Amino acid sequence: xxxxxxxxxxxxxxxxxxxxxxLGGTGAGLVLASALAMPAPRxxxxxxLTLIACGLGAVWLEIGRKLRVLHVFxxxxxxxxxxxxxxALVLFALGVAALVxxxxxxxxxxxxxxxxxxxxxxxxxxxxxxxxxxRAPEAVPLLVTSALAExxxxxxxxxxxxxxxxxxxxxxxxxxxxEYRYWSAVKRLRCASALERPRQALLMLxxxxxxxxxxxxxxxxxxxxxxxATVIGTGWWFKFVLVTRAAFNQGFALPHLPxxxxx
Amino acid sequence: xxxxAMIADLRRCVxxxxxxxACKHANATPPGVQWxxxxxxxxxxxxxxxxxxxxxxxxxxxxxxxxxxxxxxxTRQRADGIVTIDYDLCIGCAYCAVAxxxxxxxxxxxxxxxYGAAPMQSEEARFDARRLGVATKCTFCVERIDAGCAQGLKxxxxxxxxxxxxxxxxxxxxxxGDVEDPQSNVSQLLAENQSFRMHxxxxxxxxxYYLWDRK
Numbered sequence: 001x002x003x004x005x006x007x008x009x010x011x012x013x014x015x016x017x018x019x020x021x022x023l024g025g026t027g028a029g030l031v032l033a034s035a036l037a038m039p040a041p042r043x044x045x046x047x048x049l050t051l052i053a054c055g056l057g058a059v060w061l062e063i064g065r066k067l068r069v070l071h072v073f074x075x076x077x078x079x080x081x082x083x084x085x086x087x088a089l090v091l092f093a094l095g096v097a098a099l100v101x102x103x104x105x106x107x108x109x110x111x112x113x114x115x116x117x118x119x120x121x122x123x124x125x126x127x128x129x130x131x132x133x134x135r136a137p138e139a140v141p142l143l144v145t146s147a148l149a150e151x152x153x154x155x156x157x158x159x160x161x162x163x164x165x166x167x168x169x170x171x172x173x174x175x176x177x178x179e180y181r182y183w184s185a186v187k188r189l190r191c192a193s194a195l196e197r198p199r200q201a202l203l204m205l206x207x208x209x210x211x212x213x214x215x216x217x218x219x220x221x222x223x224x225x226x227x228x229a230t231v232i233g234t235g236w237w238f239k240f241v242l243v244t245r246a247a248f249n250q251g252f253a254l255p256h257l258p259x260x261x262x263x
Numbered sequence: 264x265x266x267x268a269m270i271a272d273l274r275r276c277v278x279x280x281x282x283x284x285a286c287k288h289a290n291a292t293p294p295g296v297q298w299x300x301x302x303x304x305x306x307x308x309x310x311x312x313x314x315x316x317x318x319x320x321x322x323x324x325x326x327x328x329x330x331x332x333x334x335x336x337x338t339r340q341r342a343d344g345i346v347t348i349d350y351d352l353c354i355g356c357a358y359c360a361v362a363x364x365x366x367x368x369x370x371x372x373x374x375x376x377x378y379g380a381a382p383m384q385s386e387e388a389r390f391d392a393r394r395l396g397v398a399t400k401c402t403f404c405v406e407r408i409d410a411g412c413a414q415g416l417k418x419x420x421x422x423x424x425x426x427x428x429x430x431x432x433x434x435x436x437x438x439x440g441d442v443e444d445p446q447s448n449v450s451q452l453l454a455e456n457q458s459f460r461m462h463x464x465x466x467x468x469x470x471x472y473y474l475w476d477r478k
Binding site for chain 1: 465
């Protein structure tokens with residue numbers, strides 16, 4: 001590893017951490033979408049919770065002291081990771097209850113917990129002051145809207161209810177706007193070259209293509225499923241790159257050089 | 264109120280890395296882990312090139328992002344400003360490592376030694392399994408400070424109570440002391456010289472100052 005003054009790629013969080021953002025985001029989005037748009041959301045809800053559990057399991061594989069995992073709850077006062085863990089705990093409790101008894105208020109509470117979970121997840125990156133691509137405030141709406149879009153897309157694999165398609169359309173447009181704002185904030189940073197391709201894919205394949213597919217759902221075979229796949233795939237690709245390949249630190253910089261000798 | 268701080272006089276540092284070696288010796292850090300390291304920076308283009316040697320490590324920030332993000336409360340800040348890690352609480356999530364703007368934190372998952380799998384006698388004697396799988400960083404040699412203070416010694420003045428990197432510096436480029444005490448060595452140096460702190464714009468309030476010119 002180089003310890004030079006120029007920024008270098010962080011080596012601490014790898015694909016396992018990225019998987020938490022991808023799977024957790026889609027899972028939470030699916031929980032939200034199922035509560036908002038699906039009349040019989042049981043299977044979608046179960047899949048959403050499973051995705052979140054897989055994401056958390058992936059990040060558990062990354063921690064150095066796995067048997068101390070319960071310590072993750074000790075600092076909700078300031079740590080977004082502790083808050084995310086607590087939100088997950090509440091989400092799973094409510095989610096399992098909603099699976100057993102599909103009452104509207106339970107579904108609503110589960111959706112709120114899912115929203116809290118994904119917000120905490122986004123704030124985890126925002127609080128990482130060492131990584132300029134993560135600490136940009138614009139990363140928070142991008143991750144939240146991406147989770148909503150991925151969740152709405154995942155809901156299409158279950159049933160195409162009248163509300164699901166408008167929800168997906170609104171979510172991908174919101175994600176594209178959030179991505180544009182995020183890109184405006186980071187395009188001059190070291191991470192920009194790594195993000196270039198996934199952001200193009202997010203805009204073209206993850207936004208325009210699904211919108212076209214939604215509009216042509218009556219004539220294009222498997223349009224809804226294709227749209228869902230592109231929204232989820234591009235969202236995951238962007239997050240994997242953001243966490244692993246765009247995560248340059250700030251390096252070191254001297255505002256003044258030492259003045260030596262006679263002047 | 265005491266606030267321990269370190270000063271690196273960039274005009275004096277010659278990049279000899281003695282502080283790095285002294286730190287590794289004192290803290291028995293494994294290969295690849297340098298709690299105190301010295302950057303060799305080259306600035307400008309030929310023929311107008313300047314070179315600076317910049318000691319870096321944990322800055323013991325006044326508002327440490329590593330402490331705020333730590334989910335387990337393993338990272339804490341003492342009243343005297345020193346940022347500590349409780350190796351028995353840390354879960355090794357490395358969130359602190361990505362939150363630190365100074366790349367001061369390390370995590371070593373496996374025991375590693377200088378010459379392969381088998382430790383040298385000194386490494387074996389000083390091996391600490393508690394440091395595996397958790398975050399580690401410069402401690403400002405907090406044990407030396409505490410033991411020294413308990414004996415009535417003054418950190419930054421008495422070598423027995425001073426971080427080893429400061430003691431070892433061949434050019435007297437590194438200094439340590441109480442920045443809240445206007446009579447201390449570090450306060451005097453800051454009063455007489457122009458200084459800056461690394462990435463000050465991030466608002467972390469580093470406890471590590473760099474001198475670059477006289478006033």
